[in-house]
Amino acid sequence: MPLERLRRICDEIPYHDGAGDLLSGLRLATMKVGIVSTGLRLLADRVRAEHHLDFVLANDLVSRGGAVTGEVTIDIEHGRKDAALRRFCEAFRLPPERVAAVGDTEGDISMFRAAGWSIAFNAADENVEREASAVAAGADLRSLLPLLRRAR
Numbered sequence: 001m002p003l004e005r006l007r008r009i010c011d012e013i014p015y016h017d018g019a020g021d022l023l024s025g026l027r028l029a030t031m032k033v034g035i036v037s038t039g040l041r042l043l044a045d046r047v048r049a050e051h052h053l054d055f056v057l058a059n060d061l062v063s064r065g066g067a068v069t070g071e072v073t074i075d076i077e078h079g080r081k082d083a084a085l086r087r088f089c090e091a092f093r094l095p096p097e098r099v100a101a102v103g104d105t106e107g108d109i110s111m112f113r114a115a116g117w118s119i120a121f122n123a124a125d126e127n128v129e130r131e132a133s134a135v136a137a138g139a140d141l142r143s144l145l146p147l148l149r150r151a152r
Helices: 003-011 019-028 041-051 081-092 106-114 126-131 141-150
Strands: 034-040 055-064 067-073 100-103 117-121 134-136
Touching: 003 041, 003 055, 003 067, 019 041, 019 141, 034 041, 034 081, 041 055, 055 081, 081 100, 081 106, 100 106, 100 141, 106 117, 106 126, 117 126, 117 141, 134 141
Parallel strands: 034 055, 100 117, 117 134
Antiparallel strands: 055 067
16 A cells, blocks of 8 residues: 555544644643554654644554555554653653653553553553553543643
């Protein structure tokens, strides 16, 4: 498949309700905002570009001659988001205890443990909730803003 076709498909994926307001609110609070994902950088870079994020770390699709090969370059292994959080901290000279993390699956637990504050949002199971500093659920991401401000 041509990489540009895949990019157009990804560009059609809608954001969760309140995503733009959440990201704007975090920026207004002068917080550094980033994405740490075991998913595709193609998606994360879209969010970064459209919402002016400070940091993105995700996995890359390999392409040659404008077409994806089916290969992936792994920058973040499942269950190793703690290493990605350390890279975020290094990039902005932040101690981990000053960083808040949001996640929903067991793959986020290492990041929760490395961060000073963590929120399990619409967690996949109770293990994820037990590891988080706070638990939230809902359809609108704006509900996270008061919890993230509390982390400051």
